[in-house]
Amino acid sequence: MPGLCATNNHRGFHGGWGLVLLGFALLAVSCASVPKASRRPPDRVVRMEVTGYCPCGTCCGWRRNWLFRPVLSSGPRRGKPKAVGVTASGTQAGPGTIAADPRILPFGTRLYVPGYGYGIVEDTGEDIRGHRLDVFFKRHAKALAWGRKTLPVKIWYATAPRP
Numbered sequence: 407m408p409g410l411c412a413t414n415n416h417r418g419f420h421g422g423w424g425l426v427l428l429g430f431a432l433l434a435v436s437c438a439s440v441p442k443a444s445r446r447p448p449d450r451v452v453r454m455e456v457t458g459y460c461p462c463g464t465c466c467g468w469r470r471n472w473l474f475r476p477v478l479s480s481g482p483r484r485g486k487p488k489a490v491g492v493t494a495s496g497t498q499a500g501p502g503t504i505a506a507d508p509r510i511l512p513f514g515t516r517l518y519v520p521g522y523g524y525g526i527v528e529d530t531g532e533d534i535r536g537h538r539l540d541v542f543f544k545r546h547a548k549a550l551a552w553g554r555k556t557l558p559v560k561i562w563y564a565t566a567p568r569p
């Protein structure tokens with residue numbers, strides 16, 4: 407009897423490993439079906455000057471008027487209402503939101519900024535012209551802590567690469 411029990415346990419153990427292996431196989435299949443966009447080699451790698459920003463008035467050029475409502479503090483639309491936290495493309499700004507020069511990097515362009523991670527061009531900025539990026543942080547202190555860095559930025563265009 408003890409011998410039989412031992413055999414049964416042995417079989418049970420093998421069955422368990424079978425399930426584990428099946429689990430790994432399923433995991434491998436699901437990984438393989440992840441969209442290939444992020445695995446595709448970048449269309450281009452460009453050295454860019456990257457600063458950080460947050461939704462605050464200092465970073466995004468707005469102040470509060472006498473009604474305590476946010477209004478633009480400069481530019482041709484000075485004094486006009488400002489939707490705080492809404493990007494130039496109309497999306498809600500969050501981690502991964504990047505401001506770029508839309509003539510160089512149109513909205514929807516995917517970027518990888520070393521030290522920041524993956525992001526999407528959804529915003530613009532007054533000083534963001536040419537090979538300049540502003541990467542989003544929730545807090546002003548974090549944006550300041552990022553500082554100003556020149557980094558090789560990986561670019562995946564949403565449409566055909568520009569010449």
Ligand SMILES: [Zn+2]
Nearest residue numbers: 460462465546
């Ligand atoms: Zn700020």
